[in-house]
Each structure stands twice: as structure tokens, then as C-alpha cells.
Amino acid sequence: MATLVLDNGACTAKIGYSQEKVSVIPNCQFRSKTSRLKTFTANQLDEIKDPSGLFYILPFQKGYLVNWDVQRKVWDHLFGKEMFKVEFPDTSIIITEPYYNFTSIQESMNEILFEEYQFQSALRINAGSLSAHHYFQTKPLQLCCLVVDSGFSFTHIVPYCRSRKMKEGICRINVGGKLLTNHLKEIISYRQLHVMDETHVINQVKEDVCYVSQQFYKDMEVAQLKGEENTVMRDYVLPDFSSIKKGFCKPQEEMVFSGKYKTGEQILRLANERFAVPEMLFHPSDIGIQEMGIPEAIVYSIQSLPEEMQPHFYQNIVLTGGNTLFPGFRERLEEDLRSLVPAHLPVSVLLPANPICYSWEGGKLLAHNPDYDEMVVTREDYEENGHCICEEKFDI
Amino acid sequence: MVLEKKVSARVEAGQRRVLDEATRQRRLTRQLEALEKDNFQDDPLSSLPPPGPTARLPAFSETEEPEKKKRKTRGDHFKQRFRKNFTTLLEEENLSEKPEPNYLSAAAPPSSLPPRHFCCVCGFPSHYTCTTCGGRYCSTKCLSTHRETRCLKWTL
Ligand SMILES: Nc1ncnc2c1ncn2[C@@H]1O[C@H](COP(=O)(O)OP(=O)(O)O)[C@@H](O)[C@H]1O
Numbered sequence: 001m002a003t004l005v006l007d008n009g010a011c012t013a014k015i016g017y018s019q020e021k022v023s024v025i026p027n028c029q030f031r032s033k034t035s036r037l038k039t040f041t042a043n044q045l046d047e048i049k050d051p052s053g054l055f056y057i058l059p060f061q062k063g064y065l066v067n068w069d070v071q072r073k074v075w076d077h078l079f080g081k082e083m084f085k086v087e088f089p090d091t092s093i094i095i096t097e098p099y100y101n102f103t104s105i106q107e108s109m110n111e112i113l114f115e116e117y118q119f120q121s122a123l124r125i126n127a128g129s130l131s132a133h134h135y136f137q138t139k140p141l142q143l144c145c146l147v148v149d150s151g152f153s154f155t156h157i158v159p160y161c162r163s164r165k166m167k168e169g170i171c172r173i174n175v176g177g178k179l180l181t182n183h184l185k186e187i188i189s190y191r192q193l194h195v196m197d198e199t200h201v202i203n204q205v206k207e208d209v210c211y212v213s214q215q216f217y218k219d220m221e222v223a224q225l226k227g228e229e230n231t232v233m234r235d236y237v238l239p240d241f242s243s244i245k246k247g248f249c250k251p252q253e254e255m256v257f258s259g260k261y262k263t264g265e266q267i268l269r270l271a272n273e274r275f276a277v278p279e280m281l282f283h284p285s286d287i288g289i290q291e292m293g294i295p296e297a298i299v300y301s302i303q304s305l306p307e308e309m310q311p312h313f314y315q316n317i318v319l320t321g322g323n324t325l326f327p328g329f330r331e332r333l334e335e336d337l338r339s340l341v342p343a344h345l346p347v348s349v350l351l352p353a354n355p356i357c358y359s360w361e362g363g364k365l366l367a368h369n370p371d372y373d374e375m376v377v378t379r380e381d382y383e384e385n386g387h388c389i390c391e392e393k394f395d396i
Numbered sequence: 397m398v399l400e401k402k403v404s405a406r407v408e409a410g411q412r413r414v415l416d417e418a419t420r421q422r423r424l425t426r427q428l429e430a431l432e433k434d435n436f437q438d439d440p441l442s443s444l445p446p447p448g449p450t451a452r453l454p455a456f457s458e459t460e461e462p463e464k465k466k467r468k469t470r471g472d473h474f475k476q477r478f479r480k481n482f483t484t485l486l487e488e489e490n491l492s493e494k495p496e497p498n499y500l501s502a503a504a505p506p507s508s509l510p511p512r513h514f515c516c517v518c519g520f521p522s523h524y525t526c527t528t529c530g531g532r533y534c535s536t537k538c539l540s541t542h543r544e545t546r547c548l549k550w551t552l
């Protein structure tokens with residue numbers, strides 16, 4: 001029997017069979033200005049030659065699955081013959097859900113997995129629990145770990161003691177990659193060029209040029225300097241989707257500090273935007289969100305746990321989710337924690353090679369675990385006992 | 397010179413409208429809600445002119461109609477139950493009567509660090525507050541841009 005692992009993120013689905021490699025696929029639908037009648041699903045995005053003004057249809061709202069029509073279109077596509085060719089009666093699925101997923105969403109999930117698709121068995125679990133499993137598999141001597149998952153909709157900080165998630169320590173910051181992109185869109189539109197319709201393009205700008213500052217006020221000063229002294233400043237060449245398929249940063253030696261480029265491309269000039277945008281993960285109050293930033297929230301979470309365990313958590317912090325890929329993220333977090341945590345406690349933050357797929361990899365490991373068959377609910381179980389068997393077995 | 401300009405800005409402000417705290421809060425809420433939006437523009441599909449009787453759409457097979465008809469299993473039951481937005485779902489969870497920890501109690505509390513202020517025009521650290529709307533600015537140049545563009549706009 002095959003096991004399909006699906007980390008069903010609000011931005012991308014991380015999907016693959018437990019014997020194979022992972023694919024990262026947009027978990028949404030699109031419409032484009034150029035073929036307005038057609039709705040593109042998931043990786044059909046690649047068929048859109050001119051994705052300017054790309055329109056998103058997302059199944060998630062604030063990190064929770066609310067639009068099942070869209071979600072099922074995406075899943076039909078992923079499970080179908082064009083992609084994973086799932087043989088449902090012979091397939092077990094590991095699928096992720098957000099922390100504190102609402103009861104009605106959990107029930108819909110059971111119905112769709114068992115009644116609609118008719119999977120042979122299913123394991124519903126939090127993505128962070130898969131990450132913790134991954135961590136403990138690679139560091140078998142550690143007893144505790146703190147999973148930081150900073151994705152599209154929000155950021156979670158979750159302590160795990162072995163396979164057990166410590167619910168009282170779960171802390172959510174309502175800042176994620178979506179908010180960062182929208183904020184960047186908004187400040188660029190106000191300061192230089194109207195890009196409010198260009199979420200897709202500006203998201204790429206964000207991933208290409210933003211970074212987490214190590215010396216915030218120092219970088220602010222540098223970003224204000226004129227000419228070549230302004231080492232923060234970058235000129236980003238926007239794609240036109242004919243001769244320039246993908247945007248990019250002008251190499252610094254080609255930058256023109258005063259006057260215009262002769263080449264005639266459309267340019268965005270970015271200075272403090274580069275680090276002020278990711279800074280919201282560290283100081284949400286900078287834009288009026290009255291919540292702790294990640295370093296403070298980590299300390300808050302750990303302090304809610306038994307004192308003798310606390311040192312273990314500070315030493316085993318693992319970063320997952322797309323936002324942790326901003327250059328400088330790990331270093332800054334460790335530095336900020338160092339100044340917040342008592343000096344005698346060691347602090348150690350791990351950035352895995354692929355923080356976006358870290359939990360998927362954890363799911364893959366779990367599928368090969370000898371106890372796996374004990375953890376799933378089979379379709380037979382479900383048909384006999386309904387939702388309550390799922391409620392008993394799954395810890396969401 | 398700079399000082400003088402500051403003074404005159406203050407005097408001028410004395411005669412300007414001043415937004416009350418509730419309005420400022422509403423404005424902030426609306427700005428934060430805008431950061432949650434999936435799209436700024438309208439759906440390209442909905443912005444199509446309705447097809448007239450003579451102008452039949454050539455690419456009709458591209459629409460979703462035929463596909464929808466095919467797949468009508470238990471779809472309708474799903475449609476009602478599965479079309480609730482986040483706010484409705486959250487209300488239905490009835491969390492105020494459920495034990496903690498839960499979704500609401502997991503929200504990060506406010507920071508205890510002092511707030512930082514940035515110019516709402518250029519994004520650099522700011523030292524001054526617009527007396528009208530409470531927005532921040534860093535220089536007379538940014539203040540005048542702010543007044544011309546945003547200060548009293550979007551206030552309901
Ligand atoms: N290299 C990168 N730098 C910064 N942000 C990134 C990078 N790659 C992806 N992201 C952002 O990470 C977010 C998606 O992260 P992910 O963990 O996959 O989210 P989810 O699990 O919620 O779908 C998106 O907002 C995306 O823009």
C-alpha cells in the first residue's frame with residue numbers, strides 16, 4: 001500500500017508519496033487578464049504566459065480552510081491522472097491541518113477524505129507535529145524542541161516534548177508571508193509605482209530582495225545615504241513577461257545612482273523596504289499589530305512551561321516555513337533571544353536546509369515508522385464509528 | 397529654519413480638523429484588514445461584459461459549466477455547509493465557553509517593548525506626529541506629502 005504525504009499549506013501544497021520526493025505546488029486557483037474565462041488550478045499557473053494582474057482564488061482564510069469548492073478542485077487535480085494518480089482504495093494519506101482547527105472543518109475533512117475520495121486510511125496531524133517528529137528523528141538524544149512555523153497566514157511557536165505537543169505553550173502571531181507581500185505592495189504603490197494588482201510579481205520581489213536586518217537602526221541610516229554609499233539600495237528590474245520573464249536585481253556594478261537607465265526597463269528602487277518588511281515578524285507593532293514579535297513570543301511560550309524543561313527548549317529551536325528563508329532570519333533571531341534569555345542558558349536555533357518542506361519530510365519519516373498503522377484511522381473504522389474515532393485518534 | 401517651519405506647521409494645525417481616537421482606531425483596523433486581502437483588483441471573469449445574443453463567446457468550452465454539471469455528487473450538501481467564512485466558523489466554535497488553551501487564547505499578547513515610530517511617507521524613523529490624524533512623519537517635506545495624499549483621506 002502507498003502512503004501519500006500532503007502538507008496542505010495555505011500557500012502551497014507540499015505533496016509526494018512516502019517513497020518519493022516532494023513537490024511544492026500552489027494550493028489555489030488563478031485567473032489571468034489574458035484568458036479571463038479560464039480558471040487555472042494549482043501548477044497550471046505555469047501555463048499562464050503573462051501573469052501580470054494575476055487573480056488568486058484561495059481556499060484558506062486567515063490560515064483556515066473555508067472554501068471547499070476551490071480546495072476540492074485543487075485536490076482533484078493533484079490526486080488525478082495528470083499528477084499523482086492516486087488509487088484511493090490502496091492509499092493511506094497523511095494530511096496536515098492548522099493548530100486548533102475548527103471542529104466543523106475537521107468533520108468536513110473526515111467526510112471528504114473517507115466518503116468522497118475514499119482513502120483506505122488517513123492520519124490528520126498538525127504540520128508542526130511532523131516537523132517535531134523530523135527533529136527528534138535526526139536528534140534522538142534531545143527530549144524537547146520548539147517548532148517555529150512562519151508560513152503564509154501566520155507564525156506559530158509550539159513546544160514539543162518528544163511526540164507530545166504542549167498545548168499550553170502554543171503561541172500564534174498573526175503575521176505571515178501574505179501580510180508581508182501585501183504590505184510591500186502597499187508601500188511601493190504609495191512611494192513609487194502602482195503595483196496593487198501585482199501580488200504575484202511583488203511576492204517575487206519580496207523573496208528576491210528582502211532580508212532580515214542584524215542592526216536595524218544602522219541599516220536605516222545606511223538606507224538614507226546618497227549614491228554608492230547607500231549599500232542597502234537595490235534596483236529591481238520588473239518582468240514584462242515578453243523579453244524579461246522573471247524580475248531580478250541589477251548587479252551593483254551596473255547600478256545608475258543618478259539619472260535614468262538607458263536600457264528602458266521598468267525599475268523599482270528599494271532601500272528601507274528591503275528590511276523594514278520582514279521586520280514585522282520581529283516587531284508586529286511597527287504597523288500597528290499589537291502582538292509580540294517572534295523572539296519575545298518564544299520567551300513567552302517557553303516561560304509558560306515547567307521550569308526544569310525550559311533550558312531544553314532554548315537549545316532546540318527549529319525554524320520552518322517560507323519566511324525563515326529571508327537572509328539573516330536565523331542569526332537575528334538567535335541574537336535577539338540572546339539578549340532576552342538569561343546568560344547562563346545556551347540558545348541554539350536551527351535552520352534546516354529546506355524549511356518549507358521540513359514538515360513534509362517529517363511526514364515521510366512517519367510513514368515508515370513501525371507504529372504508523374496504529375496512528376491512522378481506516379475507512380472501515382470511520383464507517384463504523386464516524387467522527388468520534390477520528391477525534392479520539394487525531395491530535396489537532 | 398527647521399524649527400521655524402515646525403512652529404508654523406503647529407499653528408496651522410490648530411485650525412485643522414483633528415480626528416478623534418475612535419476614528420483613528422477605525423482607520424488602523426481598515427488598514428490592517430486591507431493587508432489580509434487576497435486581491436486588490438476585481439476578478440477578471442466578473443469584469444467581462446455580459447455576452448450579448450449575437451456576440452456568443454467563442455471559447456465557450458473554456459468556461460466551467462460542462463464540468464460543473466458532470467460532478468454533482470453530494471455537492472449541494474457541501475455547498476451550504478462548506479461555504480462559511482472565517483468569522484462565521486470562529487463564532488460557531490463558541491470559544492468563549494470552551495476551556496483554554498484554544499484558538500483565541502493562543503494569540504500572542506501585546507509586546508512589552510516600547511513602540512517604534514516610522515514616517516508614514518518614507519518609512520524612516522520619525523520624531524513627529526501629525527496633529528490631525530496621529531500619523532507619523534520625519535520632515536516638513538514628508539509632512540506636506542502626507543497632507544496632500546493621505547492625511548484626511550479614507551476617514552469614515
Ligand atoms: N525565499 C523566500 N524568502 C522569503 N519568503 C519566502 C521565500 N520562499 C517562500 N517564502 C514565503 O513563504 C510563504 C509560504 O511559506 P509556507 O511555509 O510554504 O506556507 P504555508 O505552509 O502556509 O503554505 C509565502 O508567503 C512565500 O512568499
Ligand SMILES: [Mg+2]
Nearest residue numbers: 009127151321
Ligand atoms: Mg505550512
Ligand SMILES: [Zn+2]
Nearest residue numbers: 515518534538
Ligand atoms: Zn519621511
Ligand SMILES: [Zn+2]
Nearest residue numbers: 526528529547
Ligand atoms: Zn495626518
